[in-house]
Amino acid sequence: MIIIRRKVFIIVFFIISIFLLDNNFGKVVFADNKKGVNVSKEVVYKVSSNNEKEADRTITIGDDKDYPPYSFIDEKGNPSGFDIELAKAAAEAMGFKVKIKLGVWNDIRNELESGKIDAIAGMFYSKDREKNYSFTTKSTISRADVFTRNGKSVKNISDLKGKTVVVEADEISEEYLKKQNLGINFIEVSSSENALKLVSMNKYEYSVVPTVIGNYFIKKDNLSNLKNNGLVINPDNYCFAVKKGNDDLLFALNGGLQILKSTGKYDEIYNKWLGVYEEKTFYETVMKNIWLIATVSASIFLLLLWNITLKKRVVVRTKELLETNEALNKNKQELLASNEEIEASYNELLAIEEELRRQYEMLIESEDNLKKSEERNRAIVTAIPDIIFVVDENGVFRDCQTRDTSVLIKPKNEFIGKTLWEVLPPEIAEIGYIKIKVALENNSLESFEYEIDTSVGKKHYELRVVKCRGNEIIAISRDVTVERKNRKEIEFLSYNDQLTGLHNRRFFEEELKRLDNSENLPFTIVMADVNGLKLINDSFGHAVGDELLKKVSSVMLNGCGDNGMISRVGGDEFIILLPRKNALETEEILKYISELASKEEVASIKLSISFGFATKHHDEEDIFEILKKAEDFMYKRKLFESPSMRGKTIAAIINTLHEKNKREEQHSHRVSEYCNSLGKAMNLSDGEIQELKTVGLLHDIGKIAIPEDILNKPGKLTNEEWEELKRHPEIGYRILSSVNDMSEIAEYVLAHHERWNGSGYPKGLKGEQIPLKSRIIAVADAFDAMISERPYKNSLSREEAVKELIKNAGVQFDPELVKIFVKKVV
Incomplete structure (x- = not known):
């Protein structure tokens, strides 16, 4: 009896071993490498989101026109392949309009570098390429293999030592093999297809080509006497690529890839184009079985x-x-x-x-x-990370095995021998008992998910039940808490704005379609635009701008209450959907929101929001025409409200700068007086003199964005700090140019640190290329700076300052203006 049982044990393990061998455990599979092909024809293909009117941006994605099954032109003349379909799907997921451009590989790379296209759908990653490009997370992994006739085998690339090998010219796998110093005699041909055909015709013994491309042409050309040898030659990542520094597009493409992978769309595309030409990996086989x-x-x-x-x-x-x-x-x-x-x-x-x-x-x-x-x-x-239970037909725990006992809700000795109802909450125990009965009766695999309180908080588990003998089952419990959390986070980000927490454009578009029915009439759409956001960003930085958007969102949520749905659909644009609200009710809601906004401020600047709305009263009215009317109404109001807002904002900026630094306030007033005196000495008109005084007061407004520790530093500035300080003319220009009647003053502020000899900043203007009023400010500003106390230097006497002005006349300053200033002003 003992001998018979031992034989049964050996036979079981023998059968298991055969099954594992038969299912190709342990094989590693990659996709193929990518290189350029010298083909001149170019094809352009366009794909857009479901609603082209509402897409935010159009990008151009390029790729090789002759690289199947990754990218090629099909029999109908259309761009096709894995790269193309993945690019379309990623763009659709992120709401982009996309143009697909196929051409010669080297030409496509040059167009990316010159900015003619925005991205390449498939590029082989390397450290050298990372200097010029930024890469997304990998879309697949590349490798090559040795292809031989069926009677020939290669177990390692060292078997190719001293042999003759056919390769495609300039293929990256040839470069890799050359570095191995195996003394291989390379025969270069124009394509991987030709390389395979030469081996098939018995002209050569070996060919090294990308694995997927090799399998593709074996199937396409019916080269049934060829095989690959399962080697992994030069594997590396294959990604989307953008020009270095284009981080916004890189982030969007990564987001698109993540959405495709989380929804299973990526696997569908991958299996369609690449999976049919490769073997399953060890991991895939394990997961399948x-x-x-x-x-x-x-x-x-x-x-x-x-x-x-x-x-x-x-x-x-x-x-x-x-x-x-x-x-x-x-x-x-x-x-x-x-x-x-x-x-x-x-x-x-x-x-x-x-x-x-x-x-x-x-x-x-x-x-x-x-x-x-x-x-x-x-x-x-x-x-395995799971918990394995043995439970009998009455729901009694018979055994438990796990690598970490800390994951159990109670010690093993406290629940072995007890029923499901004595260990688990009643509702979970009842579901588990039903699943056990079904598994035993039907000899089937049953599963369900449940949530349970543990010492570290709520945990989510997936339980799978299978019959193991007449009256017992094996129950495998897996912790899926992290997976569920990640899934919820992805769902939240898909429909919500990350900064404000409001709904995003995608949610708005779906909600608009859902609410557009007779039950919600009258249906009002409100367009809202935040006034002065760009000005605040330029003046106080984007962190303050973000704070402004958060306060605006909070105000609109409080003002709207439960009456409607609010979405942020652009940088400073919001839409409120108000079902079953007429124009009068809408006016009351917007009036309340405006009252709340008037009580809030950011960086001493009051919130200002321009609203416009339109109401749909009848089913036959087009909801998108209503949306367009609301937008037009909003822009009309903005024409009146925004200029006033910008003027108030500039006044607030000046006050904030002077409150932060009294020395700058006194300096600005003195420069203004010097400009007034110099203008009179030059016999300028009263209007020009008044303009000069205003420029003198505002010439350093850009310093509002310079950190106080740099402005008040007692010692010498570092190179980095000096470059930061030199930004203030450009910042002042952006602030002032946002106000229509200050556009000329903005130009004078921009150029007040230019030098007569062209060595100034920011544009390096020379001589009379510099506006006259900027040259006047330069003299007045420098003179006051020299005779005033500064944290980093002692003041000069007026006589010493005059000598410095004369010394730098014709170098830093307009020599004629220096003469007038010295003779008639000082």
């Missing part, structure tokens, strides 16, 4: 239990045999009294002793096998 592996693991576990039982039976049997042996020895003494009878009994005892020895050796061997089986089972349990 995971439940079979679990079943095998359960069988091994049962065999372990059986071996334990066998061991106990062996001990009992050994004791019985030993007792028998003692009895025989005793009888042996009695039988020695008879001649033949004693001899026959003695021989019989020897035979029994030999049998006992043989059985003892079998017991030792069985014990060794039992230890090995236990070690294998422990390794399997340690390798």
Whole structure:
């Protein structure tokens, strides 16, 4: 009986081994490498989101026109392939309009570098390329393989040493093989297809081409006498590529890829174009057969239990045999009294002793096998992150195995032997019991998810139940808390604005379609635009601008309440959907929002929002025409409200700058007075003199965006700090140019640090290229700076300052203006 059971054990493991070998465990599969192909024809293809009117931006994505199955022109003349379909899907996921442009590989790369296209759908990653391009997360991994006729095999690339190998000219795998110093004689041909055909025609023995492309042409050209040898040559990442510094587009393409992968769309595209030409990886095969592996693991576990039982039976049997042996020895003494009878009994005892020895050796061997089986089972349990339960038909826990006992909701010895209802919440226990009954009756795999409180908070688990014997099941519990959290976060980001927490454009578009029905009439759409956001960003930085958007969002949420749905659809644009609200009710809501906004401010600047709305009263009215009317109404209001807002903002900026630094306030007033005096000395008109005084007051307005520790630094500025300080004319220009009647003043502020000899900043203007009023400010500003106390230097006397002005006349300053200033002003 013992020998038969041992044979059954060996046969089970033999069958499992055959199954694992038959399913190609352990193979590693990659996609192919990418290189340029010298083909001149170009094809342009356009794809857009579902609603072209509402797409935010059009981007151009390029790729190689002759690189199947990644990118090529199909029989109908259309761009096709894995790269093309992935680019379309990623763009659609992120709401882009996209132009697809296929051409010669080197030309496409040049167009990306020159900015004629925005991205390349497929590029081989390398550290050298990272200097010029930014890469997304990988869309696949590339490799090449050795292709031979069916009767020829290559186990390692070292087998190619001194051999003749056919390759496609300039293919990256040729570069890799050359670096291996194997003395390979390379035969270069124009394409991978030609390389394969030469081997198929028995002209050469070996060809190295990208794996997927090789499998593609074997199928396409019916090269049935060829095979690949399963080698991995030069694997590396294959990604979307953008020009270095284009981080916004890189972020969007990464987002598109993540959405495709999370929704399963990526796998669909990958299997369509690449999966048909490659073998499954070890991981994919394992995941495909995971439940079979679990079943095998359960069988091994049962065999372990059986071996334990066998061991106990062996001990009992050994004791019985030993007792028998003692009895025989005793009888042996009695039988020695008879001649033949004693001899026959003695021989019989020897035979029994030999049998006992043989059985003892079998017991030792069985014990060794039992230890090995236990070690294998422990390794399997340690390798998987799940909890394995054995439960009988009455819902009683019989056993539990896990690599980490801390994940159990209570210690193992407290629930083994107890029912589901004694361990789990009643509703979970009831579902589990129903699943156990179904699995036992139908011999099927059953599963469900449940949530349970643990010592570290709520956890989500997936439980899978399968029958293992007549009245028992194996239940495998997996912690899916992280997966569920990630799924919820992706869903939230898909429909919400990350900065404000409001709904985003995607949610708005879907909600607009959902609400557009007769039940919600009258249906009002409100367009809202934040006034002065760009000005605040330029003046105080984007962090303050973000704070402004958050306050605006909070105000609109409080003002709107439960009456409607608010979405942020652009940088400073918001839309409020008000179902079953007429124009009068809408006016009341917007009036309340405006009252709340007037009580809020950011960086001493009051919130200002321009609203416009339109109402749909009848089913036959087009909702998008209503949206357009609301937008037009909003822009009309903005024409009146925004200029006033910008003027108030500039006044607030000046006050903020002077409150932060009283020295700058005094300096600005003195420069203004010097400009006034110099203008009178030059006999300028009253209007020009008044303009000069205004420029003098505003010439340093750009310093509002310069950190105070730089403005007030007592010592010498570092190169980085000096470059930061030199930004203030440009910042002042952006602030002032946003106000229509200050556009000329903005130009004077921009140029007030230009030098007569062209060595100034920001444009390096020279001589009379510099506006006259900017040259006047330069003299007045420098003179006051020299005679005033500064944290980083002592002041000069007026005489010393005059000498410096004369010394730098014709170098830094207009020489004629210096003469007038020295003679008539100082």
